[in-house]
Amino acid sequence: xxxxxxxxxxxxxxxxxxxxxxxxxxxxxxxxxxxxxxxxxxxxxxxxxxxxxxxxxxxxxxxxxxxxxxxxxxxxxxxxxxxxxxxxxxxxxxxxxxxxxxxxxxxxxxxxxxxxxxxxxxxxxxxxxxxxxxxxxxxxxxxxxxxxxxxxxxxxxxxxxxxxxxxxxxxxxxxxxxxxxxxxxxxxxxxxxxxxxxxxxxxxxxxxxxxxxxxxxxxxxxxxxxxxxxxxxxxxxxxxxxxxxxxxxxxxxxxxx
Amino acid sequence: xxxxxxxxxxxxxxxxxxxxxxxxxxxxxxxxxxxxxxxxxxxxxxxxxxxxxxxxxxxxxxxxxxxxxxxxxxxxxxxxxxxxxxxxxxxxxxxxxxxxxxxxxxxxxxxxxxxxxxxxxxxxxxxxxxxxxxxxxxxxxxxxxxxxxxxxxxxxxxxxxxxxxxxxxxxxxxxxxxxxxxxxxxxxxxxxxxxxxxxxxxxxxxxxxxxxxxxxxxxxxxxxxxxxxxxxxxxxxxxxxxxxxxxxxxxxxxxxxx
Numbered sequence: 124x125x126x127x128x129x130x131x132x133x134x135x136x137x138x139x140x141x142x143x144x145x146x147x148x149x150x151x152x153x154x155x156x157x158x159x160x161x162x163x164x165x166x167x168x169x170x171x172x173x174x175x176x177x178x179x180x181x182x183x184x185x186x187x188x189x190x191x192x193x194x195x196x197x198x199x200x201x202x203x204x205x206x207x208x209x210x211x212x213x214x215x216x217x218x219x220x221x222x223x224x225x226x227x228x229x230x231x232x233x234x235x236x237x238x239x240x241x242x243x244x245x246x247x248x249x250x251x252x253x254x255x256x257x258x259x260x261x262x263x264x265x266x267x268x269x270x271x272x273x274x275x276x277x278x279x280x281x282x283x284x285x286x287x288x289x290x291x292x293x294x295x296x297x298x299x300x301x302x303x304x305x306x307x308x309x310x311x312x313x314x315x316x317x318x319x320x321x322x323x324x325x326x327x328x329x330x331x332x333x334x335x336x337x338x339x340x341x342x343x344x345x346x347x348x349x350x351x352x353x354x355x356x357x358x359x360x361x362x363x364x365x366x367x368x369x370x371x372x373x374x375x376x377x378x379x380x
Numbered sequence: 381x382x383x384x385x386x387x388x389x390x391x392x393x394x395x396x397x398x399x400x401x402x403x404x405x406x407x408x409x410x411x412x413x414x415x416x417x418x419x420x421x422x423x424x425x426x427x428x429x430x431x432x433x434x435x436x437x438x439x440x441x442x443x444x445x446x447x448x449x450x451x452x453x454x455x456x457x458x459x460x461x462x463x464x465x466x467x468x469x470x471x472x473x474x475x476x477x478x479x480x481x482x483x484x485x486x487x488x489x490x491x492x493x494x495x496x497x498x499x500x501x502x503x504x505x506x507x508x509x510x511x512x513x514x515x516x517x518x519x520x521x522x523x524x525x526x527x528x529x530x531x532x533x534x535x536x537x538x539x540x541x542x543x544x545x546x547x548x549x550x551x552x553x554x555x556x557x558x559x560x561x562x563x564x565x566x567x568x569x570x571x572x573x574x575x576x577x578x579x580x581x582x583x584x585x586x587x588x589x590x591x592x593x594x595x596x597x598x599x600x601x602x603x604x605x606x607x608x609x610x611x612x613x614x615x616x617x618x619x620x621x622x623x624x625x626x627x628x629x630x631x632x633x634x635x636x637x638x
Contacts, residue, residue: 181540196538197541223542254589
């Protein structure tokens with residue numbers, strides 16, 4: 124990961140990504156502006172996780188280059204192993220406070236203050252004394268988010284944080300991330316299955332499909348023509364009750380496609 | 381009972397082994413890799429029997445095989461962990477090789493029993509020194525590794541983003557586990573390494589959710605169980621391995637019921 128002369132927080136220039144011998148995404152040219160809340164959307168298998176892991180430096184592009192400013196915090200998709208973890212939340216978060224440094228995992232004073240700071244930021248101070256295995260999914264997720272905020276990341280990458288949460292907690296998670304983004308001046312990449320929970324907070328949409336990506340405002344990207352191109356099939360966007368529904372177009376059938 | 385040298389040796393060996401098993405076992409339980417300890421014990425049997433055949437102290441054969449086996453398991457990662465059949469076949473082959481080596485020795489069943497179930501009452505002075513040296517080595521290595529190891533254990537993806545090399549850390553930790561297994565075998569044998577390496581750490585993590593108190597408690601439980609087991613073996617003439625395993629199981633059950 125090299126940091127080039129870029130104006131945004133993250134830039135993909137002619138990037139192609141392969142995973143296990145399969146070409147997942149091709150010819151990506153994306154510039155994520157500093158401080159933007161970006162929703163990463165697209166059908167299953169479109170490459171959302173692959174793109175996010177590449178932004179974090181965990182996957183090297185097969186061609187092109189990725190430039191990122193500053194460090195990144197990461198909330199991966201599977202928090203499954205945390206359900207069995209009999210370590211309290213505070214020690215879980217503190218495990219990341221020394222980054223990759225060798226030696227005993229004993230945080231110094233500055234690191235301890237940083238742990239308390241991120242616990243407070245994520246409303247986790249009240250649950251941090253309990254074992255991770257005794258917490259609810261939402262409480263565990265807030266602690267994982269706290270760990271991702273250690274240090275001063277410029278970019279926060281959240282992979283499907285709404286999966287497995289009920290609608291009420293989905294709204295709370297989106298609101299918390301929005302608050303963190305605004306108070307800390309973070310750039311956020313937030314992948315989700317459903318666009319609508321994110322609609323109120325999105326600055327930009329990064330929509331993946333057919334091995335390609337489109338980025339822009341909701342009005343620019345979430346449209347019939349753009350999505351039809353990405354899905355490789357006629358799609359339609361139907362607004363209803365302040366929400367957007369992406370459906371396969373029926374009229375196209377009548378048009379003889 | 382402390383008038384006898386073999387009892388003083390047995391209690392010292394128990395304490396040395398506990399000092400290693402508490403911290404290493406705590407990470408094994410945290411990482412959900414407890415069966416690695418079991419597998420390394422089986423591999424170690426072949427190494428120890430091979431060393432006996434070659435006329436070398438069995439501890440060295442044990443250490444060579446468990447450390448190499450641990451490093452290989454860590455380096456192969458999930459590719460190995462997901463293959464139950466392959467793992468089972470390798471372990472069977474290791475035990476079978478050990479049986480062959482021992483039969484070629486034609487010295488009867490005594491060494492086999494000592495390796496399989498431990499012989500803590502037979503620890504001599506040179507073995508005690510070797511155990512102390514290996515304990516210092518494994519604790520030193522674990523201390524150096526424990527920072528990135530802890531991060532990688534609770535948040536592998538986040539640790540990788542922060543620059544932790546997961547494969548290398550896993551290989552290093554399982555090599556250290558190999559050293560701990562070799563130590564535990566001196567007390568309870570290859571078939572019962574769980575007793576000292578996993579039992580106390582698993583019980584401790586059910587009693588406290590704090591990292592360092594759990595490590596300290598695991599070490600204290602391992603030491604208490606091993607020393608008490610040796611004393612009970614002296615009083616009852618039953619095998620020390622039985623008493624240590626019984627105490628370990630009882631403590632774990634009590635922690636579960638709490």
